[in-house]
Amino acid sequence: NTAIPATLTAAAQEIEELRKTIHYHSHRYYVLDNPEISDAEFDSLLRRLIAIETAFPSLITPDSPSQRVGGVPAEGFDRVAHLTPMLSLGNAFSAGELRAFDARVRNGLDGAAAEYVVELKIDGLAINLVYQNGRLVRGATRGDGTYGEEVTANIRTIRSVPLVLNADDDIPPLLEVRGEVYMPRREFDRLNRLREMSGEPLMANPRNAAAGSIRQLDPKITAERALDIFIHGLGTEEGLGVATHAAMFEKLQRLGFKVNPHYQVFDNIEDVIAYCESWAEKRVDLPYDIDGLVIKVNSLASQRLLGSTAKDPRWAIAFKFPAEQAAT
């Protein structure tokens, strides 16, 4: 409980150091799930930052870790245009349909063999994030793919969303990324137990709960929900400098983004099929819901060659598990 700095300059200096330290430990805890300090030590750093910012409010910036707890409620959500439209995905429901997808891809690449990245399809809410010079400037829902709802204040409350990017690697001046916001099943159960005790209607499933939490007008309510995110795609970018989807994941992780660890690269569709089918059972052990897997051509140049239809990319497809039989 050392004294609050006496001057604005000293306060700005200590705030800058505190933000760097808090950002580092927040990344280790929420993104890497590998903290170096105790929760108590982390909380005391955050309390010190908030105390100094309270004494010097002119030093508060939107990307300060103190802003995670949510700002003032919004009247409504503005409509914003995504820099690059967010496409949907074609679906495959069988191994045969995946083989057909592979044949189309190889045909589109004049017979060249294709390398695929296979990722879990998170059952959450699609979100678009824009970073300018390494700072989060906007978060939006998918909407109709071209326009979405501006929910930046709510996105800032998600601890695994970096407010500033790690400077260890060269930071692209402009970066638009897509991900899936989800509610871990344990958090969903916790919230429903609270609702049960207070006689409120229960939430139907984690996906609806995540969507409802992101669409709260009051960010303080969003901040009380332990939402999480996995970043899985790129929109507009300047200077990212990667040639494959897998290299993009490595770069995004170095920049501080949370990427789902279960992605794998395969050089043939039979291995892709085996991996997809192995998750039909394994998924029950995950702390979040998935409704399938997403298969993407790994080479970004090949993705560009294959292009997209008005709706979906020709270089990606979802492998869907049979829908859960509704609990009767």
Ligand SMILES: NC(=O)c1cc2c(N)ncc(C(N)=O)c2s1
């Ligand atoms: N609609 C889409 O394009 C996607 C939707 C999803 C989703 N729900 N989860 C994961 C991924 C992924 N790993 O790419 C994608 S891609």
